[in-house]
Amino acid sequence: MLYDVIIIGSGPAGLTASIYTSRYKLSNLVIGKLPGGTITYADKVQNFPGVSEISGVQLGEKMLSQAKVLGGEIVTENVKSLGKNHDVFTVASEYDKEYQSKTLIIASGTGRRKLNIPGEGEYVGKGVSYCTNCDAPFFKNKTVILVGGANSACSGAIHLAEYAQKVYLVYRKSELRAEPIWVEEVKSNPKIEVIYDTNLLEIIGDGSKVTQVKLDKEINREMSLPTDGVFVEIGGIPTSNFLSSLEVEMDKSGYIVVNEEMVTNVQGVFAAGDVTNKSLVLQQTVTACAQGAIAGYSVFKYLKQNKRLTK
């Protein structure tokens, strides 16, 4: 089957693109590794218009079911590589399945940025976590460190404080950069202590779990801090490595360069959401959705202009 569009990524941007392209009567396949995408890691979403409060996973599920009902086909796989032969794109998955389409929307989002310090990899799942929503309750009455200072870090610290007895929020800069509503909540929470201008150098454990971290600055006259867990919320890195064969233009950090219509430098290839350079202004669900909608419309316009709409 030759799809009108294959959407790579099943988060808010990709699912919105599916919703819009379905309504333009375009056949579409969404291929992504996590249904719902990064938003499924959010404990609470309180800034999606029309919904006062919802868990990230519920919001993701709603988008997923809306996309399916409208006719989007959704598969859960990693994309390995892409190819283009004349006007047909081929998407190869990690299981060597191949799918073909007239156009592509890249909405592959970001992967979690790691600290890349000794001990981090060794203690993943043994105290090191990248998901406060998943793992906070394992730290009931314990001491934890959360690294980061943006929205996900501050909201994560607040979520952690519901369980842990003490949360150290360690940030490399002198001022938290989350929305003021989160910053205020962090500062007024008696369980949270913010440590500014500080980096983790190493995560140390006893072989089975994390016990302390080494810092690059003294805290309580020590260069180390005892802890039961280390949560890492320092943002993402764009998932764009599978794009190399198409020569899609990226900026030096790997974000796909798009214009206002979500058009890339390669004919027939569009991009939306956190993976684009336009997302760097604000990486939010609502902005990802907006970009997904625009990309969907741009695909429709492109196919129409090129007289490739299926009659």
Add this chain to the structure above:
Amino acid sequence: MEYKFTDQNFEEEVLKSELPVLVDFFAVWCGPCQMMAPVIEEMAKELEGKVKIGKMNVDESPQTAEKFGIMSIPTLILFKNGEPVKTLQGFRGKEDIVKEITI
């Protein structure tokens, strides 16, 4: 059929099982765990008779989770002859899991 494992039936259903057993440690509050639920359900049907597959709620059965040092979910552990032989952490798609646990 998808099994429901608990602290009470763990020894009988998992450790003493003749078939390999895949246990999905999850909780209702964990977003990615909820996304895994349909994957596990589908696999349980497809691999019926080959691998016993089921879920274990870490809130309702904290002892087993603690025994296996679970501090992050979703975590899948494959047991063979009463021993944990493979651990997979984080959300995984069906084919990925099948590939990892194929004997």
